[in-house]
Amino acid sequence: MGRLTNKVAVITGGAGAIGLTTAKLYADQGAKVLLVDLNEAALKSAVDTLGANHASYFVADVTNPDQTKGYIDAAMERYGKIDILFSNAGIEGKVGPIVDTAVEEFDKVMAVNVRGVWLSLKYGIPAMLKSGAPGSIIITSSIAGLHGFAGLAPYVTSKHAVIGLMRSAVKELAGTGVRVNTIHPAPIEGRMMRSIEEGAAPGAGTQAKSAFAALIPAGRYGNPDEVGNVALFLASDDSSYCTGGCFSVDGGMSAG
Numbered sequence: 016m017g018r019l020t021n022k023v024a025v026i027t028g029g030a031g032a033i034g035l036t037t038a039k040l041y042a043d044q045g046a047k048v049l050l051v052d053l054n055e056a057a058l059k060s061a062v063d064t065l066g067a068n069h070a071s072y073f074v075a076d077v078t079n080p081d082q083t084k085g086y087i088d089a090a091m092e093r094y095g096k097i098d099i100l101f102s103n104a105g106i107e108g109k110v111g112p113i114v115d116t117a118v119e120e121f122d123k124v125m126a127v128n129v130r131g132v133w134l135s136l137k138y139g140i141p142a143m144l145k146s147g148a149p150g151s152i153i154i155t156s157s158i159a160g161l162h163g164f165a166g167l168a169p170y171v172t173s174k175h176a177v178i179g180l181m182r183s184a185v186k187e188l189a190g191t192g193v194r195v196n197t198i199h200p201a202p203i204e205g206r207m208m209r210s211i212e213e214g215a216a217p218g219a220g221t222q223a224k225s226a227f228a229a230l231i232p233a234g235r236y237g238n239p240d241e242v243g244n245v246a247l248f249l250a251s252d253d254s255s256y257c258t259g260g261c262f263s264v265d266g267g268m269s270a271g
């Protein structure tokens with residue numbers, strides 16, 4: 016029997032590096048997974064990889080209330096319940112100092128990374144309570160939710176903000192059996208870090224990567240499955256006494 020046998024999971028940002036890798040880990044452990052993302056072609060190929068008996072997809076913009084309600088309703092209609100909500104969609108925004116950042120850029124990052132998570136809770140919590148305990152909500156924050164980084168203020172702000180959402184939800188869900196936690200990855204191999212490296216040092220992304228890696232005691236970036244395995248622990252009943260936690264997955268980067 017798998018660690019997630021008979022469980023249903025919704026994963027936003029499900030076509031991205033961390034979301035899709037986690038979906039594979041969840042499906043391998045017996046869960047049915049609904050992948051939510053913007054890009055239908057990427058979602059379709061993700062479901063092809065996972066197998067239609069393990070996964071399906073829903074195209075949605077997580078900043079949109081109707082589309083959020085749409086993906087929650089779709090999970091309930093297709094699978095009858097939601098046990099696990101992995102609110103993981105996120106964008107990095109443009110790299111640059113606060114004084115040079117456009118207001119629209121700040122708003123865009125906050126819309127996806129904060130409003131999107133808040134909407135997933137607003138519409139996801141009633142469905143999870145209807146589904147019955149135990150339930151697990153996992154929010155992808157970042158090392159940037161625990162520390163400041165120059166040039167990434169909107170992202171850093173958004174990733175701090177979701178800790179507040181998580182802590183509020185923990186209190187509102189006290190006694191229900193639905194747990195809520197955040198995970199805090201350091202730089203992880205994939206598209207997002209290529210974008211941040213290039214933004215920090217245009218034309219010299221490789222040097223930027225070495226500089227970032229030098230800040231990590233493990234001496235390297237993490238891999239998506241190293242985040243996914245923590246998201247699997249938090250989704251499973253192995254973490255039955257874990258709620259309100261900030262789980263670092265960072266090769267020691269948050270040690271200071």
Ligand SMILES: NC(=O)c1ccc[n+]([C@@H]2O[C@H](COP(=O)([O-])OP(=O)(O)OC[C@H]3O[C@@H](n4cnc5c(N)ncnc54)[C@H](O)[C@@H]3O)[C@@H](O)[C@H]2O)c1
Nearest residue numbers: 028030031032033052053076077104105157200202203207
């Ligand atoms: N990659 C890293 O180094 C790193 C480190 C710490 C935290 N994180 C966080 O992990 C999460 C996943 O990141 P990733 O590395 O897999 O990046 P990624 O870019 O590979 O995946 C993010 C996914 O979110 C989707 N998305 C973006 N905006 C959306 C929207 N409005 N509606 C629906 N989907 C949307 C994208 O299409 C993409 O598939 C993000 O919240 C990110 O901030 C990443």
